[in-house]
Amino acid sequence: MKFVLGRLLSIAAALGLCFAIDVFAHSQNDYTQRLVALAGLYVTLSVSLNLINGITGQFSIGHAAFYQVGAYCGGFLSVRFYDGSPVHGLLWLLVMMAAGAAAAAGAGLVVGLPSLRLRGDYLAIVTMGFGEIIRIIVQNVDAFGGPYGMNVQPKFLHIWLIWLLAVSCIAVCRNLVSSAHGLQFLAVREDEIAAGAMGVNVTRVKVTAFMLGSAFAGAAGALLAHFEGFITPATFAMDVSFIILTMVVLGGSGSITGSVISAAFLSYLPEYLRGLKGPEGGTLAVTGASVAAALFATIIAAGIIRRLLDQARGTPRSRALGVAGIVGATLIGKIVIQWGLLFIPYLRELKIEAGQLRMVIFAVTLIIVMLLRPQGMLAHHELSWAFIGKILGIKAPAKAVTPA
């Protein structure tokens, strides 16, 4: 009884949150709406890739391929069968999500089974190749619209559903790692040989993680297709996979919270850069300053969290001062760089749009994180009440805390 009540409350809270996001987004212009929707999709994508890469310790670098499988599966079915189907509206969209998820999970099985049975990073190569193969196939099949893309009818603007998928993905991963089942996945990540010796069916765990992660990406793809109403192969190019991977690494492989935060942050960042118009109207100086600011923000986030975590010593006040100090230093750094760049006449003239530099920013971010904090912002930690307590220096009640 207590369980049912608690569960109903959680579901109500999740739904409430999703509808709040929806109401907010729909009160904004189209551009912001799209941003909020994409952020939700990216949260799903990065959390589901984190299940494969962070929690189970595999290395998939072609997550966009499964996103694409889901999108084209859902899109194609809608174009073909929506008219004359007995199911309409939201229900149809849910069916398309399920279809996209199933198709992507099937693709995950086909790709994963041969490569996951082997040790080593075969998966990385195979997933990358698979992404390109899918893209090229879609580009050459007329039924999918070829390189020009496909119009998907009907369109649905259910931002709440996009976020509900994200929340469900987070919940599923969270449930997994807090159960004995999830420990198997973590054990495979930590040491495959030892896991096998303890009776863990290593191949099965890896394939399960891979299919589950792919299924969520597929469901996200189906939602994207119906939200945008138009998809092209270019929507799912390699760099999308790369962006998702950056989100997972930046957040800290294995940390669900980390994936969520960095997905929201990194899906907003390029849009922010794209739209940036400083007094000089998109010159290198302005761009450089934004890039610098973004990098600083990354380093600082990493630094702050490292301080909080690794330095268990120190009073809460000294820690707060440390954080404030770093934030101050960043702002000063940003101003210095901005003015420094503006000072050089040649650079002031050179026009480069910030948006053009987004991939550079992702690459540099990834390199910096790898160098300074290879375990990512949150490492393996999760944001929980106990964790917040630890940061603030409050002792958690004596109960076994399970860090993921």
Place this chain on the structure above:
Amino acid sequence: MSLLEMRKGTIHFGGLVAVSEATFAIEKGDLFGLIGPNGAGKTTCFNMITGVYRPTSGSVYFKGKQITGTPPNRVAALGIARTFQNIRLFPALSVLENVVVGGFLRHRTGLASALIYLPSAIAETDRLRAEAMDLIRILDLEDVADVRSADLPYGKQRRLEIARAMATQPELLLLDEPAAGMNPQESEDLLRTVRRLRDDFGKTILLIEHDMRFVMNLCEKIFVLDHGEEIAFGPPEKIRNDPGVIQAYLGEAV
């Protein structure tokens, strides 16, 4: 019928014959020692039994059934658990979680119920945790139950390996140099614990160990390998005075 039987177990690595026609039988309740100089092929025997390597020729029987080449996870499910010479814990997991992984073989709820966190999955997780806690107490690790296993001192890591293997509830426990790196006091405690695993918990134990005092005090039967070949077999008194064994160890300057 012997609990475990190795019949002419042979394994080649390229040109090297790591183990050659090893033949021995372990009875239920044995404290069985496997010794020999460095590189004699002891760990390789463990790897043949547990399915990490498939023997080039020869076969392994467990409770009368052939298990040659069965994959490691199935061997564990049949009732053979092991520890590793070069400790292989799950470093980022806590002591308790390490042991729960060992107990997972006996869980009874499906993955789906874990993904939606049904009460049955929660109860099952709690049950495995409670069982793991019992083992942690037996191996005297309760003060570090929530510590990351990578942060444990060496001696405790070795004991955790045993707790984790015990969690699979094996009939046969293979210990690869469990006392390596322990100080005399720790090694003395370990000796008592291992004996207790046999006497109180009915485990059969096959153990590799370089510490002669440890082996001679603990084991009732000892099998000696050198360069992959059997050079002696018998009770400790016999092995202690066996000229071949002395020769093999002297050659190694131990």
